Amino acid sequence: MTGSLFKGNFWSTDILSTVGYDSIIQHLNNGRKNCKEFEEFLKERASIEEKYGKDLLNLSRKKPCGQSEINTLKRALEVFKQQVDNVAQCHIQLAQTLREEARKMEEFREKQKLQRKKTETVMDAAHKQRNSQFKKTMDAKKTYEQKCRDKDEAEQAVHRSANVVNPKQQDKLFVKLATSKTAVEDSDKAYMLHVNMLEKVREEWQSEHIKACEVFEAQECERINFFRNALWLHVNQLSQQCVTNDEMYEQVRKSLEMCSIEKDIQYFVNQRKTGQTPPAPIMYENFYCPQRNAAPPGKATGPNVTRRGPLPIPKSVPDDPDYSLVDDYSLIYQ
Secondary structure, three states: OOOOHHHHHOOOOOOOOOHHHHHHHHHHHHHHHHHHHHHHHHHHHHHHHHHHHHHHHHHHHHOOOOOOOOHHHHHHHHHHHHHHHHHHHHHHHHHHHHHHHHHHHHHHHHHHHHHHHHHHHHHHHHHHHHHHHHHHHHHHHHHHHHHHHHHHHHHHHHHHOOOOOOHHHHHHHHHHHHHHHHHHHHHHHHHHHHHHHHHHHHHHHHHHHHHHHHHHHHHHHHHHHHHHHHHHHHHHHHHHHHHHHHHHHHHHHHHHHOOOHHHHHHHHHHHHOOOOOOOOOOOOOOOOOHHHHOOOOOOOOOOOOOOOOOOOOOOOOOOOOOOOEEOOEEOOOO
16 A cells, blocks of 8 residues: 555645645545445345345245146246245345445444544644644734834934934934834744744644645545455355356256156146047937947947938838828928
8 A cells, every 4th residue: 555645745835725635635525425325326236136036036926837737847847936936035135235235334434434533633723723823923924024114214213313403302213213123122032933833833734734644545545445345245246146046047947957748748648637438429320210220339330321311111001100291292202
């Protein structure tokens, strides 16, 4: 890991500027946001996996799928339904695993947040102290410069009054000059004191800034490493899910390889057969000569049996009860 990139590249020539520090903080905030987004992604994926698993479970347990099949194909279907059930359980388990990974990401974010908070608190105090001391120093400088200008004016006034005969007026100017010199000395001392204090504060702030850069850079390295590993683990889990699913489906393929068309057909025949003798042909039976035209028992007649048997030969006796005449017309076709 690197350890000096941040502390060597986030400065500004303006002592009051926090542009470098702010840039680092913004980057860390973005990193924390990215971790949060991945955490939410894992939770959403977990919900999808859980819903899919439960839907698949309901499908496997409640939806008929070849329930009237028999023998080897039936066993293959039972393996298929069981493995679909197993796949559903795996997706539900994956959902729980993804939620656990999301929880780990959340804990990591919170841990880094607390670590950052300590450093940020120190840096906020250092910035305030630096800014406050800088303002005091600049105010002392202004006072000092003003006192110097006052002294210069007093000296010029004394020079202009050199030829003035009024000694009282001259005494007054000399007193003012002496007072201004004293004020300059006092303001100069105060200004120097504030400059020294500012330098001390500046050194302390600079030291804290370097420490903060080192802490933040270490955190960012840790975050990137953690994020990268979490993503790597996530895709490995998804790949393992695919491998596990395929192993379960392989059991179905193996059961289908054991499925025998001939055995299932033979099994059906053995279980449901109804007999091996087909029905005999239905023979024509003449209403008037049933015995003469009847086929001997157990003997099937061929397919060339005439549709109608021979008609009886009419007798010469017209009043034969087997016949009826209507106006000398016989109802029997001759």
